Amino acid sequence: MASFIVRRLIQAVIVIFLVTIISFLLLHIIPGDPVIRVLGMHASQAQVAQLRHELGLDMPIYMQYGNWILNLFHGDFGKSFIYHEDVAKLILERFPVTFYLTFLALTISTIIGIMAGVISGVKRGTFIDSFITLFANIGVAVPTFWLGLLGIYLFGLQLGWLPVEGWTSPLDDFWQSTRQVIMPVAALAVPNIAIVARQTRSSMLETIHQDYIRTATSKGLAQNVVFYKHALRNALIPVVTLLGVTVAFLIGGEVLTETVFNIPGIGRLLVRAALDNDYLIVQGIILIVGVIVVFTNLFVDITYGWIDPRIRYR
Amino acid sequence: MDETCVTPDLQGIPQPRVSESRRIFKVMFSRWVVIIGAVIILLLILTAIFAPLLTPYEPNKVKLEDSLQQPSSQHLLGTDLYGRDVLTRILYGSRIAIIVGVVAVTASGAFGMFLGLLAGYFGGWVETIIMRITDALMALPPLVLMLAIAVMLGGGVPTVLLALGVALMPTYSRLMCGQVLAAKENDYVMAAKVVGAGNIRVMFRHLVPNVFPPLLVLITLDLGFAILTEASLSFLGIGINPPTATWGAMVSDGQRYLLTHPVLSFTPGLAIVLVVLGFNLVGDGLRDALDPRLRGRI
Numbered sequence: 001m002a003s004f005i006v007r008r009l010i011q012a013v014i015v016i017f018l019v020t021i022i023s024f025l026l027l028h029i030i031p032g033d034p035v036i037r038v039l040g041m042h043a044s045q046a047q048v049a050q051l052r053h054e055l056g057l058d059m060p061i062y063m064q065y066g067n068w069i070l071n072l073f074h075g076d077f078g079k080s081f082i083y084h085e086d087v088a089k090l091i092l093e094r095f096p097v098t099f100y101l102t103f104l105a106l107t108i109s110t111i112i113g114i115m116a117g118v119i120s121g122v123k124r125g126t127f128i129d130s131f132i133t134l135f136a137n138i139g140v141a142v143p144t145f146w147l148g149l150l151g152i153y154l155f156g157l158q159l160g161w162l163p164v165e166g167w168t169s170p171l172d173d174f175w176q177s178t179r180q181v182i183m184p185v186a187a188l189a190v191p192n193i194a195i196v197a198r199q200t201r202s203s204m205l206e207t208i209h210q211d212y213i214r215t216a217t218s219k220g221l222a223q224n225v226v227f228y229k230h231a232l233r234n235a236l237i238p239v240v241t242l243l244g245v246t247v248a249f250l251i252g253g254e255v256l257t258e259t260v261f262n263i264p265g266i267g268r269l270l271v272r273a274a275l276d277n278d279y280l281i282v283q284g285i286i287l288i289v290g291v292i293v294v295f296t297n298l299f300v301d302i303t304y305g306w307i308d309p310r311i312r313y314r
Numbered sequence: 315m316d317e318t319c320v321t322p323d324l325q326g327i328p329q330p331r332v333s334e335s336r337r338i339f340k341v342m343f344s345r346w347v348v349i350i351g352a353v354i355i356l357l358l359i360l361t362a363i364f365a366p367l368l369t370p371y372e373p374n375k376v377k378l379e380d381s382l383q384q385p386s387s388q389h390l391l392g393t394d395l396y397g398r399d400v401l402t403r404i405l406y407g408s409r410i411a412i413i414v415g416v417v418a419v420t421a422s423g424a425f426g427m428f429l430g431l432l433a434g435y436f437g438g439w440v441e442t443i444i445m446r447i448t449d450a451l452m453a454l455p456p457l458v459l460m461l462a463i464a465v466m467l468g469g470g471v472p473t474v475l476l477a478l479g480v481a482l483m484p485t486y487s488r489l490m491c492g493q494v495l496a497a498k499e500n501d502y503v504m505a506a507k508v509v510g511a512g513n514i515r516v517m518f519r520h521l522v523p524n525v526f527p528p529l530l531v532l533i534t535l536d537l538g539f540a541i542l543t544e545a546s547l548s549f550l551g552i553g554i555n556p557p558t559a560t561w562g563a564m565v566s567d568g569q570r571y572l573l574t575h576p577v578l579s580f581t582p583g584l585a586i587v588l589v590v591l592g593f594n595l596v597g598d599g600l601r602d603a604l605d606p607r608l609r610g611r612i
Contacts, residue, residue, distance in 0.1 A: 011449075014446055016450075019454070023462070026466055137347075137591060140594055141542070141586075141594055142587050143545055143549070143562075143565075145546060145562075145566075146565055146586065149579050150583075153576055153580075251455050255455075255458065255550070259550060271552075274461045277465060282461065282465050285458070286454060289454060289458055290454050
């Protein structure tokens with residue numbers, strides 16, 4: 001077990017190292033000068049040279065990368081051009097908002113998605129299976145931003161039940177906060193419910209046809225015990241293994257939801273920064289998101305290596 | 315090497331490939347949902363080709379006196395702020411959707427599969443390098459990665475294509491690598507090597523055709539995903555530049571008039587849902603028809 005964890009840790013560190021290289025290169029092999037983009041076309045030669053020097057862009061690329069990494073270890077992500085503040089501070093301020101929304105959407109969509117998938121798989125071919133499958137097919141195809149706008153129109157503008165935008169911390173005013181997060185979380189969760197339900201259904205169908213399930217049935221166990229004790233546990237392995245992908249998917253959705261509902265999280269910061277060419281913010285967010293996803297995957301793998309020895313020795 | 319000594323005479327012997335693809339076709343289209351998906355895709359293609367014949371208006375012609383009209387017999391879905399016919403712009407938007415979907419998926423698929431093939435076939439450090447880069451790319455949500463690339467290159471069709479290509483690529487290399495790893499242990503690979511086939515021949519003549527089916531499913535599903543993601547980028551104002559009609563940007567532009575003119579945002583969004591649904595239905599049908607384990611269980 002220990003060697004499995006060490007092996008996975010080393011792998012995770014390598015992947016994170018590659019994420020730093022990707023996020024660094026993406027924004028440094030720019031055709032055209034980032035400094036000119038920031039200062040505008042009419043900046044003087046001296047201004048350009050000075051900003052280049054301040055940002056360290058006049059150094060060779062490997063030294064720029066080295067400096068960037070060294071600074072990262074000191075918690076220094078650089079300074080935003082637009083906000084004139086530390087990138088680390090800008091991201092940290094907004095992180096809890098995005099984390100809260102993602103956490104809620106992840107929990108809700110995992111629970112509902114697995115339930116729907118199991119029902120659909122166990123009751124294959126029935127009306128309820130067709131209904132869930134139809135919902136799942138549409139849910140995967142619906143753009144998050146459009147779903148958000150539908151919600152705003154129906155529940156906000158027409159019925160007046162929910163606020164159409166904004167953010168309040170649940171610690172300040174829990175009721176107001178909950179009213180504000182219902183629609184964004186729903187917009188985030190619906191496509192994910194659909195994805196989880198589809199995965200669970202096909203995984204469940206596959207498991208039900210395994211030999212050990214036939215054995216369990218033929219030794220006279222009740223159908224429910226076979227389905228929910230023997231089949232479900234095994235069927236959930238591929239579903240939960242994809243947690244890292246799910247988290248990445250939800251963070252991607254966060255970019256859209258926070259923009260639609262005007263929520264001050266990392267997603268909206270990223271969009272603003274991208275529109276303003278504030279590339280240090282973009283770089284910082286890519287790095288943090290990458291690290292979160294890599295660690296989620298690591299956590300899932302280690303948990304499964306612990307539960308299931310087959311994975312440990314692969 | 316003399317071709318005839320390894321190619322058996324197939325005269326009179328039933329050719330499995332042909333009947334297999336006919337069987338897959340039959341299984342696929344025996345389900346009405348798959349037929350619906352195929353009809354949607356067909357309509358999308360026809361719309362993109364014949365858009366100018368389907369509408370008397372031009373998609374980008376500004377006519378301010380017609381600004382923000384409600385749906386009427388003249389403008390079935392009304393007009394936008396600049397007096398442009400909404401239905402016309404939705405019809406023309408299908409062109410961008412198809413171009414973006416097909417080009418991005420083809421490019422990323424071809425490149426990703428090639429890398430996966432190398433990784434799976436050669437193994438060792440080639441596999442380690444390629445797959446770790448794949449892992450790193452997969453750790454970044456496609457939309458986040460695409461935003462970064464868009465910052466780097468600015469908006470426009472080529473940027474969106476490149477960004478989508480990079481974002482979609484790792485799935486292909488991972489799937490291809492796994493497929494090739496499993497397939498290269500087969501006897502036919504050994505047999506091909508024994509008769510003197512080189513690496514390139516084994517990879518492209520023997521392995522690729524055998525491992526391709528699951529990748530075909532991924533390609534179909536990705537066409538929908540690419541269209542959805544392009545719409546998201548355009549919605550954020552970072553994708554394809556105005557005034558080109560794209561569904562995502564139309565939803566975004568309509569936001570401001572949600573209360574008075576909901577049709578501006580709703581209808582292009584509906585077009586996205588339909589088209590993505592079409593590709594997903596066909597992709598699912600294809601997977602069910604190709605996967606031997608699911609045979610007879612649908």
